[in-house]
Amino acid sequence: MDFxxxxxxxxxxxxxxxxxxxxxxxxxxxxxxxxxxxILMLFLLFFRTPATLIYAVAYLVVSLGLYRLALASxxxxxxxxxxxxxxxxxxxxxxxxVGVLITPDFPGFLGISYITFKATQVLLEVHDGLIDDMTxxxxxxxxxxxxxxxxGPIQRSRTFVQDLRAPLTRDAYxxxxxxxxxxxxxxxxYKFVGAAIAQWFMWFMPAAVGHGALGWLIEVLGYGLYLFxxxxxxxxxxxxxxxxxxxEVPRNxxxxxxxxxxxxxxxxxxxxxxxxxxxxxxxxFSQFALSRKLFKSRVTxxxxxxxxxxxxxxxxxxxxxDYFVYGIYxxxxxxxxxxxxxxxxxxxxxxxxxxxxxxxxxxxxxAVFFGFALFGGYxxxxxxx
Amino acid sequence: MADIRQQIIxxxxxxxxxxxVANEPDLDLFEEEILDSMAAIELLVAxxxxxxxxxxxxxxxxxxxxxxxxxxxxxxxRL
Numbered sequence: 001m002d003f004x005x006x007x008x009x010x011x012x013x014x015x016x017x018x019x020x021x022x023x024x025x026x027x028x029x030x031x032x033x034x035x036x037x038x039i040l041m042l043f044l045l046f047f048r049t050p051a052t053l054i055y056a057v058a059y060l061v062v063s064l065g066l067y068r069l070a071l072a073s074x075x076x077x078x079x080x081x082x083x084x085x086x087x088x089x090x091x092x093x094x095x096x097x098v099g100v101l102i103t104p105d106f107p108g109f110l111g112i113s114y115i116t117f118k119a120t121q122v123l124l125e126v127h128d129g130l131i132d133d134m135t136x137x138x139x140x141x142x143x144x145x146x147x148x149x150x151x152g153p154i155q156r157s158r159t160f161v162q163d164l165r166a167p168l169t170r171d172a173y174x175x176x177x178x179x180x181x182x183x184x185x186x187x188x189x190y191k192f193v194g195a196a197i198a199q200w201f202m203w204f205m206p207a208a209v210g211h212g213a214l215g216w217l218i219e220v221l222g223y224g225l226y227l228f229x230x231x232x233x234x235x236x237x238x239x240x241x242x243x244x245x246x247x248e249v250p251r252n253x254x255x256x257x258x259x260x261x262x263x264x265x266x267x268x269x270x271x272x273x274x275x276x277x278x279x280x281x282x283x284x285f286s287q288f289a290l291s292r293k294l295f296k297s298r299v300t301x302x303x304x305x306x307x308x309x310x311x312x313x314x315x316x317x318x319x320x321x322d323y324f325v326y327g328i329y330x331x332x333x334x335x336x337x338x339x340x341x342x343x344x345x346x347x348x349x350x351x352x353x354x355x356x357x358x359x360x361x362x363x364x365x366x367a368v369f370f371g372f373a374l375f376g377g378y379x380x381x382x383x384x385x
Numbered sequence: 386m387a388d389i390r391q392q393i394i395x396x397x398x399x400x401x402x403x404x405x406v407a408n409e410p411d412l413d414l415f416e417e418e419i420l421d422s423m424a425a426i427e428l429l430v431a432x433x434x435x436x437x438x439x440x441x442x443x444x445x446x447x448x449x450x451x452x453x454x455x456x457x458x459x460x461x462x463r464l
Contacts, residue, residue: 124443125441125443128441128443128444129441130441130443130444156443278422279442279443280442280443282422283422283425283426283442283443284442286422286423286426286427287426287429287430287442290426290427290430291430291433291434298423298424298427301423302423305423338423
């Protein structure tokens with residue numbers, strides 16, 4: 001059963017949400033219920049392929065072991081290198097991404113990418129001393145939370161646990177429930193109406209204008225809009241469902257097409273991924289590089305950080321030339337934008353002028369949609385034939 | 386306390402190239418684009434060098450250290 005796609009998923013969500021609603025208005029804690037519902041839903045997600053189900057369960061068990069090991073190590077005299085724990089944590093994802101190049105049947109499971117982000121975040125924050133008392137049930141509840149299991153948004157464990165532990169009054173639950181209902185409706189409209197129209201536009205309009213440059217432009221425009229409506233729609237529904245279970249889920253998209261520069265675009269597009277990479281790759285790399293003075297200037301450090309960050313982001317989507325170039329491309333855009341903002345006096349003088357902002361917006365949108373063209377295989381693959 | 390405050394003012398002014406940053410200690414430095422992710426990290430590295438106070442990149446929300454007064458408070462409570 002595919003989440004947020006098959007009618008059975010939505011039908012099953014009805015009784016799950018109804019019981020959550022009852023518990024919520026009675027002021028009962030929802031944590032254990034959310035875990036139970038998640039286990040049921042994950043079973044239904046994987047039960048058709050028992051090998052996948054076993055692999056997913058094994059992944060959870062190993063992750064729990066790594067978390068416990070990290071906790072024990074943080075209190076022990078002789079500490080395990082955190083890098084080793086993180087390497088073991090991300091190994092199944094890396095193996096899967098490489099393995100599918102060899103055989104499409106390489107072991108993996110739906111949601112392996114997102115669960116890896118969440119489990120890795122826990123290990124890094126245990127190492128930082130920020131997590132020291134998350135219980136086994138809370139940890140499993142965090143990793144298995146079914147509204148965000150397959151495709152995010154990527155939640156943060158400390159916020160999740162805070163939500164689990166804070167008793168929700170009837171009014172507080174109702175506020176979340178109604179807010180969640182609103183997001184769910186918006187998400188459904190985006191996914192089932194907006195994305196469908198964008199897909200129609202992308203499939204049929206190029207044929208109407210001929211398959212030349214104009215047709216290519218229209219197809220890419222439609223593809224970009226489809227990506228947005230499909231993913232933002234899914235994310236908003238996941239947020240709505242999470243709220244109905246009493247858990248805040250971070251917003252994943254915030255009007256990305258009004259961004260006036262590429263940094264702002266990434267503050268608005270797939271926000272939970274870009275902030276995860278910012279916090280756990282970019283900032284940590286920068287901290288490492290600055291404290292060891294690896295580069296002469298802060299600007300150079302940031303530019304290298306952006307390149308590493310976005311190349312990883314591209315490859316995370318899959319090890320293909322299209323995704324690799326997409327990552328490098330956005331790394332270069334961010335590095336260029338950062339350099340301009342720090343070094344270009346003209347920018348500093350005019351950045352608040354209306355004409356500059358409009359021009360910057362137009363340039364950003366062209367760059368963003370060209371990025372979608374790279375991502376969707378509209379550039380590199382056709383060039384290589 | 387006054388010494389710590391002055392040291393932090395000097396650090397922030399140096400990192401952000403904004404010598405007048407002390408004039409408005411409650412100004413939202415991220416909102417005004419005086420601080421960004423990179424400058425914030427440099428500030429954390431400098432705070433560790435200067436005061437021996439280690440703050441992990443995800444330990445604090447932006448809203449907890451987005452003004453000069455809040456940065457001073459966060460460092461002071463860890464000393």
